[in-house]
Structure formats: structure tokens, C-alpha cells
Amino acid sequence: MKLLADFLAGGVPALARAITLVENGTERGREILEAIHSRTGRAWRIGVTGPPGAGKSTLVAALTEAAAGAGRSVGIVAVDPSSPFTGGALLGDRIRMHEAATHPGVFIRSMASRGELGGLAPTTQEVADLLDAAGKDPVILETVGAGQAEVEVAQAADTTLVVLSPESGDAVQTMKAGIMEIADIYVLNKADREGAPRLAIEIESMLDARPGEHAWRPPVLQTVANEGRGVPELLDAIDRHRAFLEGSGRLGERRRRRLVRRIVALVNAAITERLLSDRVRVERMVELVQKGEKSPRKAAGEILTELGS
Ligand SMILES: Nc1nc2c(ncn2[C@@H]2O[C@H](COP(=O)(O)OP(=O)(O)O)[C@@H](O)[C@H]2O)c(=O)[nH]1
Ligand SMILES: [Mg+2]
Incomplete structure (x- = not known):
């Protein structure tokens, strides 16, 4: 395939094209994913x-500037309908993103979020795979925090940054269930605004109160993303987290868990798709359940068996 050859040769248009094919769920997209997986x-x-x-997007732009300035080739996937990467933001933000994007080697892709939850689109990890195989490092995934999306981005990442600002309100409120577990690093952005030190103290005391043993204590960093302040320290913290995961053998475990979730999610999606395309089978079972001939669980079990045969 010419496209694949161009992709492997580092062609930027080929990368963009491959991402589109994957996003659209095409057969060629799947072929490309197969071919590049080992990379x-x-x-x-x-x-x-x-x-x-x-300030997530602003921070991503600042991180990208710094990494690209150090000669790295950065890939960004922004899963956010209101992302400045796509437009829809203030002019100043767009300019900043465009500056980040003009570094050679930087590749930015915006993706629509899935449904009202703002969650990661199912193909996000595949797009990240493409960027990875194309030699981008780091690959940054930005998603707007909306419950499930936070957890999903953490499941797709090696290092998860939870970005808060003094305006995000009471830390205790912000730290709703689940988020304490996903942050590898806390970034308190807008440290130029009132309330950042207090927020830092609140998060530190929450970390103190974590039950159980923890080999990694998430650092709590303060940044002013639009001025680049605190960004070198953040890059250092990311490197430290990477060294921690690699040195302790946890990286392999983390990536294995990620694969388990990915594969289970793909199986789920495939089953759902088959069920939706075979409503008659489902309707038949529903009738039997309604007549009292089977329980819903029994019906589900039989459908699964039929699908597998
Ligand atoms: N004062 C201040 N404003 C910031 C800072 N970082 C970002 N902003 C502004 O906050 C707004 C939201 O930023 P954005 O990156 O789009 O936030 P996101 O929704 O989390 O991606 C924009 O107007 C930014 O220019 C900061 O450190 N200090
Ligand atoms: Mg954003």
C-alpha cells in the first residue's frame, strides 16, 4: 500500500490521511493499524x-513548545469540541496553539468527543498508536474533564496530569470520586491568580490522608501556562514519573492493564454492533422473556452463545 509506505517514510500527509481512515473506522484504517502495531x-x-x-490547552501548547524546542517531535490528540486547536476559542488561544503547531515535527489532531459525557472517542488510542508509530514522542492526549473522560484518559496514558486552577473551586469538591487515583501529577495552573497556594495545601493534605501504601506521591506543581512558568519543572516531574514507572517494573503492568481494557472494550463494541444489526434475534428473546419463559439473564446468555457460534 502506497499510503503505508509513505506513512513509514515519515510523510506528514500520509499520517493525517491514516488518522482519518482510522477515525472513520475504515478497512484500510484497520490494515494500517495492523501493519504499524509492532512499531x-x-x-x-x-x-x-x-x-x-x-488551562489544559494552554499548558499542552507550553509543554509542546518546550519539548519541541528540545528537539522532540510531539504528537497531540485533543478530544474536546471547544478546543482552541479546532477553533471555538478566543483568538489569543488560537494563536498560541498555532505557534506550538508551527514547530517542525509537531502534529496536532482534534477529535470529536463521544456523546454528552465528553469521553474519549473510541479511536483515540488508535490515533495515539499512529502518532507513536510515526515517531512522535511524547504523545499528549488532552480531554476535558467530565467524569468518565478523566478516567478514560488516565487509562490511555503513561503519565496523567490533572490540571486544576484556583477557579475550579474547592479542591475537595473538585476531587470527586476517582480523580485522586488517576493523577500522577497535579498541576495547579493559573498560579498568578489568588488561591493557588491554598489549593496546593488542600491537595497536599488530601494526599497525606490517602489510605494504604503508595510508592509514588503525586507532586503538586504550580504553573502559569500562558507565560510558560513552571513548565520546565513540569517536564522534570514527568521525567521523574517515567523513571519511577520504568525502574519499578510498573510500566509493563500499567500498559498490560491498558491493553486488557482496550481489548475488552473492542469486544464489547463488536458485540453491541452485531446485536444492533440483528434486532430480530433480540426481539425474539424479549418476547420469550415477556411471556415468562426465560429470565433476562438466561436470554442474554443464549444470545451470547448464538453470537459465538
Ligand atoms: N491568568 C491565567 N490565565 C490562563 C493561564 N493558563 C491559561 N489561561 C487562560 O485561561 C483560559 C482557558 O484556557 P484553556 O487552555 O483553553 O483551558 P482548557 O479549557 O482547560 O483547555 C484561556 O483564556 C487562557 O488564556 C494561567 O496560567 N494564568
Ligand atoms: Mg482545552
Whole structure:
């Protein structure tokens, strides 16, 4: 395939095209994913999540500037309908993103979020695979924090940054269930605004109160993303987290868990798709359940068996 050859030769248009094919769920997209899979796993995947307006996109642009300035080739997947990467933002933000994007080697792709949850689109990890195989490192995944999306981005990342700002409100409120477990690094952005030190103290005390043993204590960093302040320290912290995961053998375990989730999710999606395309089978079972001939669980079990045969 010419496209594949161009992709492997490092062609930027070929990368963009391959991403589109994968996003659209095409057969050629799947072929490309098969062909490049053995080349994935080299990029460090950084997840960036947090409430809207905390400064995630600005921070991603600043991180990209710094990494690209150090000669690295950065890939960005922004899963956010309101992302400045796609437009829909203030002019100043767009300019900043475009500056980040003009570094040679930087590749930015925006993706629509899935449904009202703002969650990661199912193909996000595949797009990250393409960027990884194309030699991008790091690959940064930005998603707007909306419950499930935070957890999903953490599951797709090697290092997860939870970005908060003094405006995100009371830390205790922000730290809703689950988020304490996903942050590898806390970034308190907008440290130029009032309330950042207090937020830092709140998060530190929450970390103190974590039950159980923890080999990694997430650092709590303060940044002013639009001025690049605190960004070198953040890059250092990401490197330290990487060294921790690699040195302790946890990286392999983390990536294995990621694959388990990915494969289970793909199986789920495939089953759902088959069921939706075979409503008659489902309707038949529903009738039997309604007549009291089977329980819903029994019906589900039989459908599964039929699908597998
Ligand atoms: N004062 C201040 N404003 C910032 C900072 N970082 C980002 N902003 C501004 O906050 C707004 C939201 O930033 P954005 O990156 O789009 O947030 P996101 O929704 O989390 O991606 C924009 O107007 C940014 O220019 C910061 O450190 N300090
Ligand atoms: Mg954003």
C-alpha cells in the first residue's frame, strides 16, 4: 500500500490521511493499524485532564513548545469540541496553539468527543498508536474533564496530569470520586491568580490522608501556562514519573492493564454492533422473556452463545 509506505517514510500527509481512515473506522484504517502495531510503544503518552477552563490547552501548547524546542517531535490528540486547536476559542488561544503547531515535527489532531459525557472517542488510542508509530514522542492526549473522560484518559496514558486552577473551586469538591487515583501529577495552573497556594495545601493534605501504601506521591506543581512558568519543572516531574514507572517494573503492568481494557472494550463494541444489526434475534428473546419463559439473564446468555457460534 502506497499510503503505508509513505506513512513509514515519515510523510506528514500520509499520517493525517491514516488518522482519518482510522477515525472513520475504515478497512484500510484497520490494515494500517495492523501493519504499524509492532512499531508502537516507544512514545511516552501523557494524559491531560481537568475541568474546562483550567488551562489544559494552554499548558499542552507550553509543554509542546518546550519539548519541541528540545528537539522532540510531539504528537497531540485533543478530544474536546471547544478546543482552541479546532477553533471555538478566543483568538489569543488560537494563536498560541498555532505557534506550538508551527514547530517542525509537531502534529496536532482534534477529535470529536463521544456523546454528552465528553469521553474519549473510541479511536483515540488508535490515533495515539499512529502518532507513536510515526515517531512522535511524547504523545499528549488532552480531554476535558467530565467524569468518565478523566478516567478514560488516565487509562490511555503513561503519565496523567490533572490540571486544576484556583477557579475550579474547592479542591475537595473538585476531587470527586476517582480523580485522586488517576493523577500522577497535579498541576495547579493559573498560579498568578489568588488561591493557588491554598489549593496546593488542600491537595497536599488530601494526599497525606490517602489510605494504604503508595510508592509514588503525586507532586503538586504550580504553573502559569500562558507565560510558560513552571513548565520546565513540569517536564522534570514527568521525567521523574517515567523513571519511577520504568525502574519499578510498573510500566509493563500499567500498559498490560491498558491493553486488557482496550481489548475488552473492542469486544464489547463488536458485540453491541452485531446485536444492533440483528434486532430480530433480540426481539425474539424479549418476547420469550415477556411471556415468562426465560429470565433476562438466561436470554442474554443464549444470545451470547448464538453470537459465538
Ligand atoms: N491568568 C491565567 N490565565 C490562563 C493561564 N493558563 C491559561 N489561561 C487562560 O485561561 C483560559 C482557558 O484556557 P484553556 O487552555 O483553553 O483551558 P482548557 O479549557 O482547560 O483547555 C484561556 O483564556 C487562557 O488564556 C494561567 O496560567 N494564568
Ligand atoms: Mg482545552
